Amino acid sequence: MSATTETPAPAAAPAAHGIFGFTRAQAVAFVVMLAAIVILPHILYPIFLMRVLMGALFACAFNLLIGYLGLLSFGHAAFYGMGAYLGAWALKVWHLDAALAILVGGATGGLLGLALGWLAIRRSGIYFAMITLALAQMVYFFCVEAPFTGGEDGIQQIPRGVAFGLFPLHSDMAMYWFTAAIFLAGFLLIHRVIHSPFGQVLKAIRENEPRAISLGYRVQDYKLIAFVLSAFLSGIAGATTSVIFGIATLDGVVSDRSGDVVLTTLVGGLGTVFGPVVGAAVTTAMENYLAQFGSWVTITQGAIFVVCVLAFRRGIVGEVAARLKLSL
Amino acid sequence: MADHILETEGLTKEFNGFVAVDHVALGVRTGTIHALIGPNGAGKTTCFNLLTGFLPATAGRIRFKGRDITGMRPAEVARLGLVRSFQISAVFPRLTALENVRLALQRARGRSFDFWRSERVLARYNDRAHQLLFDVGLSEFVHTVAGQLAYGQKRALEIATTLALDPEMMLLDEPTAGMTHADVERIVELIHTIRAGRTILMVEHNLSVVEGLCDTITVLTRGRVLAEGDYAAVSANPEVIAAYLGSEAPHAEPAHA
Numbered sequence: 001m002s003a004t005t006e007t008p009a010p011a012a013a014p015a016a017h018g019i020f021g022f023t024r025a026q027a028v029a030f031v032v033m034l035a036a037i038v039i040l041p042h043i044l045y046p047i048f049l050m051r052v053l054m055g056a057l058f059a060c061a062f063n064l065l066i067g068y069l070g071l072l073s074f075g076h077a078a079f080y081g082m083g084a085y086l087g088a089w090a091l092k093v094w095h096l097d098a099a100l101a102i103l104v105g106g107a108t109g110g111l112l113g114l115a116l117g118w119l120a121i122r123r124s125g126i127y128f129a130m131i132t133l134a135l136a137q138m139v140y141f142f143c144v145e146a147p148f149t150g151g152e153d154g155i156q157q158i159p160r161g162v163a164f165g166l167f168p169l170h171s172d173m174a175m176y177w178f179t180a181a182i183f184l185a186g187f188l189l190i191h192r193v194i195h196s197p198f199g200q201v202l203k204a205i206r207e208n209e210p211r212a213i214s215l216g217y218r219v220q221d222y223k224l225i226a227f228v229l230s231a232f233l234s235g236i237a238g239a240t241t242s243v244i245f246g247i248a249t250l251d252g253v254v255s256d257r258s259g260d261v262v263l264t265t266l267v268g269g270l271g272t273v274f275g276p277v278v279g280a281a282v283t284t285a286m287e288n289y290l291a292q293f294g295s296w297v298t299i300t301q302g303a304i305f306v307v308c309v310l311a312f313r314r315g316i317v318g319e320v321a322a323r324l325k326l327s328l
Numbered sequence: 329m330a331d332h333i334l335e336t337e338g339l340t341k342e343f344n345g346f347v348a349v350d351h352v353a354l355g356v357r358t359g360t361i362h363a364l365i366g367p368n369g370a371g372k373t374t375c376f377n378l379l380t381g382f383l384p385a386t387a388g389r390i391r392f393k394g395r396d397i398t399g400m401r402p403a404e405v406a407r408l409g410l411v412r413s414f415q416i417s418a419v420f421p422r423l424t425a426l427e428n429v430r431l432a433l434q435r436a437r438g439r440s441f442d443f444w445r446s447e448r449v450l451a452r453y454n455d456r457a458h459q460l461l462f463d464v465g466l467s468e469f470v471h472t473v474a475g476q477l478a479y480g481q482k483r484a485l486e487i488a489t490t491l492a493l494d495p496e497m498m499l500l501d502e503p504t505a506g507m508t509h510a511d512v513e514r515i516v517e518l519i520h521t522i523r524a525g526r527t528i529l530m531v532e533h534n535l536s537v538v539e540g541l542c543d544t545i546t547v548l549t550r551g552r553v554l555a556e557g558d559y560a561a562v563s564a565n566p567e568v569i570a571a572y573l574g575s576e577a578p579h580a581e582p583a584h585a
């Protein structure tokens with residue numbers, strides 16, 4: 001090991017963190033995002049935007065693990081898909097309030113996350129990824145066989161119902177505002193988690209796990225809590241999507257879904273606050289506008305993935321942030 | 329024995345048949361600075377890994393403060409007050425010096441599962457963290473990202489972070505390795521000031537550091553204890569001289585290892 005002789009210049013205290021722990025640049029980006037959420041439904045299809053928002057929430061939840069803890073899960077479809085099924089079931093069969101049904105979906109994701117996470121966090125790196133993939137495949141096969149999922153047909157004709165006993169969600173615009181509120185709540189929750197005493201420990205574990213252990217941190221507990229939070233929010237995203245489209249199918253639990261969320265996060269910028277949101281907008285738009293070309297979607301996605309990994313390793317937001325020397 | 333804070337009995341570690349630590353009986357007296365020396369590959373770092381639970385022992389027992397800690401998980405060992413440093417400097421590179429130290433304070437004082445609170449609650453640890461950074465000479469670098477610190481400063485930050493836990497016993501693995509002369513002196517002085525009320529077990533290659541600092545020295549070669557005693561006794565031991573001549577000279581090494 002070579003000794004560094006030059007001494008770094010002392011750094012000044014950082015400017016006090018503004019509202020809710022956002023830096024100035026992040027606060028600006030957040031306002032831009034809010035404006036987009038308010039204006040865009042008058043220009044673009046609300047249904048499309050709702051897909052973007054829930055894709056973004058799913059990717060943000062996934063990013064909590066990979067970006068802030070260095071844990072690459074290849075099994076997040078299990079939480080998203082099971083959340084979608086149970087949310088659908090709660091709405092259609094139990095006739096619960098839409099908000100409550102979505103919470104049921106989140107709880108399903110969280111509980112499943114507790115079980116799968118408990119098994120997976122014992123390993124790290126590629127082994128962690130493989131275990132999550134294998135466990136999610138088991139969940140998939142369970143869903144293929146279990147009668148309540150409706151097999152190939154899925155659970156169909158789910159009524160959107162009423163949120164909080166007050167807001168009927170039949171119109172797309174009503175559903176849109178409800179979806180936007182859920183997205184914002186999830187987004188801000190993740191931001192708060194990252195900027196909490198708990199989040200500080202997550203960063204320590206990512207940076208130097210043996211050192212965190214040697215300071216007396218029971219790192220498995222922290223990983224499991226983060227995993228459950230991530231799975232909970234994935235379940236919320238899945239359940240909300242099934243309410244939006246009135247259908248929950250095997251599409252939610254299939255391993256492609258786990259791959260999509262990895263892609264979305266990478267394209268947007270891993271470990272950035274806004275990267276997963278931008279990534280979701282880009283990948284959903286691509287899916288939407290390339291749909292007419294059939295299987296070309298997959299090939300184009302693959303190509304974009306390769307370009308991103310080779311040329312823009314930090315993802316769209318990561319590159320922009322690096323160029324502007326900002327944290328986004 | 330009551331005056332031993334740390335004791336091992338027949339401590340052994342095998343890696344696929346290779347015996348890295350071989351029936352080591354170590355006794356560290358409370359309040360002393362104890363050196364573990366020996367040529368590269370002697371098993372010193374492996375010993376540290378065993379003592380702190382980072383590796384499971386193949387055989388033998390470890391007692392800390394009279395309590396059997398064999399097989400205990402590393403985080404639990406740390407919570408009992410036996411805290412280690414690492415041979416390669418162990419900081420959280422993308423966090424500031426202040427945040428590094430606060431992470432230790434936050435653990436010791438219990439605030440770490442609050443995921444719904446703002447990290448602003450951690451400001452309550454700032455005064456103590458500033459004091460610790462001042463003690464190790466890093467006052468000017470409180471807000472510097474740890475990865476940008478010079479090598480000697482990283483080691484100092486590591487010690488400040490460990491001290492934040494106020495551990496009864498510290499294990500330091502080559503705290504002065506790869507340092508400039510001035511940095512070595514600063515660390516030696518620092519160890520002098522932090523020893524009050526503490527026991528320190530350290531791996532150290534620089535024998536002039538050992539001579540000036542340590543009460544007891546244990547010499548390890550090929551996993552076995554070759555000799556134990558104070559500096560005068562150990563350095564006069566013919567077996568130690570032979571062992572060192574076989575590999576590396578017992579003189580102080582150049583500052584840049």
Ligand SMILES: Nc1ncnc2c1ncn2[C@@H]1O[C@H](COP(=O)(O)OP(=O)(O)O)[C@@H](O)[C@H]1O
Binds near residue numbers: 343368371
């Ligand atoms: N995890 C491991 N797996 C296999 N062999 C190891 C491992 N750790 C250490 N060793 C071996 O054990 C011996 C002692 O290593 P170490 O304790 O690092 O020596 P020291 O710190 O005294 O230089 C060396 O021969 C090393 O190669």
Ligand SMILES: [Mg+2]
Binds near residue numbers: 372373374415
């Ligand atoms: Mg060593």
